[in-house]
Amino acid sequence: MYPHDPNKDVVSGVLVVDKPVGLTSHDVVQIIRRGTNIRRAGHTGTLDPRASGVLVILIGPAVRLSEYVSASDKRYQATVRLGSSTDTFDDEGTVLQTASPDSITEEMFVQTLQKFVGTIEQVPPPYSAVHVQGRRAYDVAREGEEVNLEPRTIQVHSLDVLEWSPPEAVIDVFCSSGTYVRSLANDLGKSLGCGAHLVGLRRTKSGRFTLRDAVPLRRLQESFVAGNWYKYLIPAAEALGDWPMVELDADQVELIRHGHRVPAKAGATGWARGVSEQGDLVALLEVDPTTSEWQPKKVFFQS
DSSP, X not given: OOOOOTXXXXXXXXXXXXXXXXXXXXXXXXXXXXXXXXXXXXXSSOOOTXXXXXXXXXXXXXXXXXXXXXXXXXXXXXXXXXXXXXXXXBTTSOEEEEOOOTTOOHHHHHHHHGGGSEEEEEOOOSSSSOEETTEEHHHHHHTTOOOOOOOEEEEEEEEEEEEEETTEEEEEEEEOTTOOHHHHHHHHHHHXXXXXXXXXXXXXXXXXXXXXXXXXXXXXXXXXXXXXXXXXXXXXXXXGTTXXXXXXXXXXXXXXXXXXXXXXXXXOOSEEEEEETTSOEEEEEEEETTTTEEEEEEEOOOO
């Protein structure tokens, strides 16, 4: 039994986990719920069981940041194998087609890769969690039914070859939330004419958090037993660390808590984090351009 914390209901923050291969993202959330004795916890972007790397978990009231953190850009290190395509777009599926990739040079690969940089349309894999008429796509696919998924508009900021070792290549993928790297591998194989599928995936960045911020799951579990897991808890305000920050004095905090506006500096636009002088996340704010005031959109600070 993990130690019980009497202050668990007021704990709010972020745990950045280096997820190992073999566990679902939900498995990790369950481990953290048990370990912290805090039921209110959730991840901000699914990682497939066969993928490893950065998984951002929000704890306590910080879960209300989920929609904003989930929308953050992601970065991956992906290993793609040329020469065959599969029905799952990875090496767990059934091989559909094979073709020799011997004629594919690194230069050809790099040139083709760049065609997928920018704003592109991408169809999710048939074996994915996307909903199709109220059912998960992978459930439909496993029952042998044809899966027809609509293309989605995604942003691929950059694609770089880290290692060229045919028939495999390791690429750095910097992309918007909602990008399927498996689909990218499959589409790349089609474009090259030899087929390709994903054989390895590691998320190296999610939003502002990188592997340097992540604690291996095993170490986190050890800290649950020791009762010192708090040392890995990152303040909720850091979850949106790439957002502008507005420091609020005590009077402004009180106003924001009651839904009132506070003045914005000249030229301020868009959204920002409202943070107290103690560094606590008070609210998400948006500038009202007609009054040049910060308007509280989501308040976190409670008495």
